[in-house]
Amino acid sequence: MTEITAPRDTAPLTDPRDLALVAELRGGLPLTSRPYADLGARLGMSEAEVLGRLKALTEGGVIRRFGAIVRHHEAGYTANAMVVIDVPDDRVAAAGRLLALEEGVTLCYRRVRALPDWPYNLYAMVHGRDRAVVQAAVEDMLRRQGLAGLPHAVLFSTRRFKQTGGRYGRPQQEARA
Amino acid sequence: MQTAYDFDTRLLNLSQHDFPLTPRPYAALAARLGVTERVVLDAFRLMREEGLLSRIGAVYRPGSVGASCLAALKVPEDRLEAVAAMVSGFAEVNHNYRRDHAWNLWFVVTAPSVARRDAVLLLIEEEAGLPVLRLPMVEDYHLDLGFALS
Numbered sequence: 001m002t003e004i005t006a007p008r009d010t011a012p013l014t015d016p017r018d019l020a021l022v023a024e025l026r027g028g029l030p031l032t033s034r035p036y037a038d039l040g041a042r043l044g045m046s047e048a049e050v051l052g053r054l055k056a057l058t059e060g061g062v063i064r065r066f067g068a069i070v071r072h073h074e075a076g077y078t079a080n081a082m083v084v085i086d087v088p089d090d091r092v093a094a095a096g097r098l099l100a101l102e103e104g105v106t107l108c109y110r111r112v113r114a115l116p117d118w119p120y121n122l123y124a125m126v127h128g129r130d131r132a133v134v135q136a137a138v139e140d141m142l143r144r145q146g147l148a149g150l151p152h153a154v155l156f157s158t159r160r161f162k163q164t165g166g167r168y169g170r171p172q173q174e175a176r177a
Numbered sequence: 178m179q180t181a182y183d184f185d186t187r188l189l190n191l192s193q194h195d196f197p198l199t200p201r202p203y204a205a206l207a208a209r210l211g212v213t214e215r216v217v218l219d220a221f222r223l224m225r226e227e228g229l230l231s232r233i234g235a236v237y238r239p240g241s242v243g244a245s246c247l248a249a250l251k252v253p254e255d256r257l258e259a260v261a262a263m264v265s266g267f268a269e270v271n272h273n274y275r276r277d278h279a280w281n282l283w284f285v286v287t288a289p290s291v292a293r294r295d296a297v298l299l300l301i302e303e304e305a306g307l308p309v310l311r312l313p314m315v316e317d318y319h320l321d322l323g324f325a326l327s
Contacts, residue, residue, distance in 0.1 A: 028232025067196035
């Protein structure tokens with residue numbers, strides 16, 4: 001079995017009060033006038049503590065983005081392509097950094113290959129309103145980036161079975177729903 | 178004339194980044210849009226009911242909160258519905274999509290610990306009776322800047 005390693009340069013969050021806040025936030029910030037106070041009330045934290053922790057997590061880079069999380073599909077972006085490419089290991093980081101800058105690429109990751117079934121190691125997500133337009137944009141992007149000659153595949157999502165927030169937070173809350 | 182759709186688009190684009198970390202964030206957004214706090218709250222509630230808004234929340238740096246793994250299954254067509262439902266039934270599965278490829282079921286397992294994540298992957302493998310591709314992240318090249326709506 002493939003060894004699963006943590007992404008580089010990251011340390012897991014360990015402060016129990018931060019973890020409790022992360023778990024409570026999973027359901028979304030309350031849509032109330034004083035949402036941080038209301039969230040804190042469920043955790044035994046003051047509004048100031050909630051705000052202070054969220055600011056510290058944001059400034060420290062643990063929270064990469066805080067705000068509205070939109071469902072692409074409901075916003076009309078129904079053509080959702082996962083582009084996967086088999087890039088030689090010594091080129092993958094440079095290729096990933098360039099692809100990430102492409103307009104239309106919303107996520108760009110290097111992942112472990114799963115040989116022999118799955119040779120691809122670079123992933124880019126591209127969203128659009130029309131499948132043919134997205135397909136053409138992807139091929140154009142791969143050509144411009146000098147990646148079109150590498151083994152690659154474009155996997156469009158054809159049905160969504162589930163999309164929710166992640167199950168982060170405290171293990172005791174992780175009983176099967 | 179500004180329509181409700183235009184207003185929602187402006188509100189979402191404004192609130193995907195730099196969401197106010199101040200005691201009354203919806204009032205702060207409302208002030209920037211020239212409306213009342215009530216209008217902003219009602220708009221968000223409606224968007225959430227309609228499914229456009231998943232939530233107001235945080236996107237974490239990969240690896241910093243919990244352990245996750247992209248995974249895939251190659252499911253025979255006549256079993257896809259049942260296997261997809263089994264996979265979705267795990268609380269630790271937060272994305273589950275069909276994609277047009279021989280590896281046709283793609284999902285993300287996110288758990289509080291590596292041990293729990295790997296246990297869920299094994300359970301799915303056993304219940305499906307099919308090998309699961311495990312595709313953990315090595316490196317992230319993108320800053321999640323949200324999603325510009327137009």
